[in-house]
Amino acid sequence: MSKNETKAMFAGSFDPITNGHLDVINRAARIFDELQIGVLYNPNKKGLFDFEKRVELVKACTSHLDNVKVVSFNGLLVKYCMENGIDTLVRGIRTGSDVDYELQMARMNKELNPNIDTIMFPSDTKFSFISSSLIKEVLLFDADIKNLVPHVVLKELKDKKSKGEI
Numbered sequence: 791m792s793k794n795e796t797k798a799m800f801a802g803s804f805d806p807i808t809n810g811h812l813d814v815i816n817r818a819a820r821i822f823d824e825l826q827i828g829v830l831y832n833p834n835k836k837g838l839f840d841f842e843k844r845v846e847l848v849k850a851c852t853s854h855l856d857n858v859k860v861v862s863f864n865g866l867l868v869k870y871c872m873e874n875g876i877d878t879l880v881r882g883i884r885t886g887s888d889v890d891y892e893l894q895m896a897r898m899n900k901e902l903n904p905n906i907d908t909i910m911f912p913s914d915t916k917f918s919f920i921s922s923s924l925i926k927e928v929l930l931f932d933a934d935i936k937n938l939v940p941h942v943v944l945k946e947l948k949d950k951k952s953k954g955e956i
């Protein structure tokens with residue numbers, strides 16, 4: 791990658807990746823030369839899917855995008871970005887409360903590293919109510935979630951449900 795090419799980071803827990811995440815990824819991948827998807831590795835926080843499975847699902851869902859690279863990080867996101875020549879963070883916003891939270895994070899990240907800026911993508915209306923945690927909750931009550939997550943994720947979620955892990 792040459793010096794003038796743009797590199798951005800879309801980080802998250804992705805527990806699991808949803809159609810909302812994927813919409814932001816598809817849109818950001820059109821704008822930046824390289825988009826890294828940073829899957830947070832936090833050994834102290836137990837999610838539904840283990841870290842390896844979350845990475846595997848993000849990779850499976852983004853394999854159609856040549857300029858997307860799936861990576862993992864732990865610790866401070868801005869530190870990872872600084873060490874890897876990334877100066878833009880990508881975030882999606884769904885609601886007003888997301889804006890408050892995202893502004894706070896963007897400003898904290900800028901405080902920690904003034905060279906890093908955050909670009910926020912307003913979610914598509916049809917994904918504005920999707921969150922990984924709500925998906926897990928409604929699946930628990932047998933709701934149909936096929937429009938909310940990619941097919942491979944749906945399969946894994948149903949598998950977890952059948953094993954009583956949700």
Ligand code: PNS
Nearest residue numbers: 801802803804830865866867895898899
């Ligand atoms: O899946 P999420 O909750 O939207 O992701 C939040 C994430 C992982 C981007 C954020 O918690 C993060 O950057 N964590 C790494 C530690 C860090 O840098 N914290 C400071 C944030 S201002």
